[in-house]
Amino acid sequence: VVNGASKADAAASASNGEDTEYVQTPISPEHLAGLVANGRNVILSGEGGIGKTTTVLQLAKTLLDEHATERVPIFVDAPAWASSNMSPFQYIASLPVFEAAEMTATKLAKYAAQNKLTLFIDGWNEIAFSSMEACSNRMRSFFTAAPGVNIVLTTRNENQRPDFASPLQVIVTGIDWHNQQNYIRAELPTSEA
Numbered sequence: 001v002v003n004g005a006s007k008a009d010a011a012a013s014a015s016n017g018e019d020t021e022y023v024q025t026p027i028s029p030e031h032l033a034g035l036v037a038n039g040r041n042v043i044l045s046g047e048g049g050i051g052k053t054t055t056v057l058q059l060a061k062t063l064l065d066e067h068a069t070e071r072v073p074i075f076v077d078a079p080a081w082a083s084s085n086m087s088p089f090q091y092i093a094s095l096p097v098f099e100a101a102e103m104t105a106t107k108l109a110k111y112a113a114q115n116k117l118t119l120f121i122d123g124w125n126e127i128a129f130s131s132m133e134a135c136s137n138r139m140r141s142f143f144t145a146a147p148g149v150n151i152v153l154t155t156r157n158e159n160q161r162p163d164f165a166s167p168l169q170v171i172v173t174g175i176d177w178h179n180q181q182n183y184i185r186a187e188l189p190t191s192e193a
Helices: 007-015 029-037 052-066 078-084 088-094 096-100 105-113 129-145 177-187
Strands: 002-004 022-024 042-045 072-077 117-122 150-155 168-171
Touching (some): 029 052, 052 072, 052 117, 078 117, 088 105, 088 129
Parallel strands (some): 072 117, 117 150
16 A cells, blocks of 8 residues: 555655655555545556455445545446547436436535545446546546545556556455465454454
8 A cells, every 4th residue: 555645646746846655555445445435536447357356346335334424436347438439427417226226426426525425436447448548537627626525446557547546556466375464453443364
């Protein structure tokens, strides 16, 4: 997990003579959920098959279970949205579950204005290269129109993403023996771990 600035922010600050630190530290799922509930933007990156989608689904479930009064998570499959040529809210409103609930793009925009939505955009790196520029432009317009929406985005490459404000970059590493030990220590009292 990268605390503070992104690599790009750190590089820009360094070139401006500012002292910005880029530090990798473990983060608990609960702490991450709290940051997202408070409106923090997050990028989850890592190798294919490492668990980014599973992590983002668990994070969305935690928001629903423990932080539903702060933000409502909405899951968006990036390649499916990209092929729709719609704005994020138009695309979400067109999905059958949202149509059945009569959730329109206008209603979503009202929730966004109240800082009540988090978009979980999964698989940004899976958007076709030929569509990437148009998708980035649509997202840039969306961020300008809906600044109260925070984003949790998954991608294999942390540099392959749309530009959005001050994301916390989380590198999903999977669960090797070292990470298993860290997880056990985080979840159990010291005497039991």
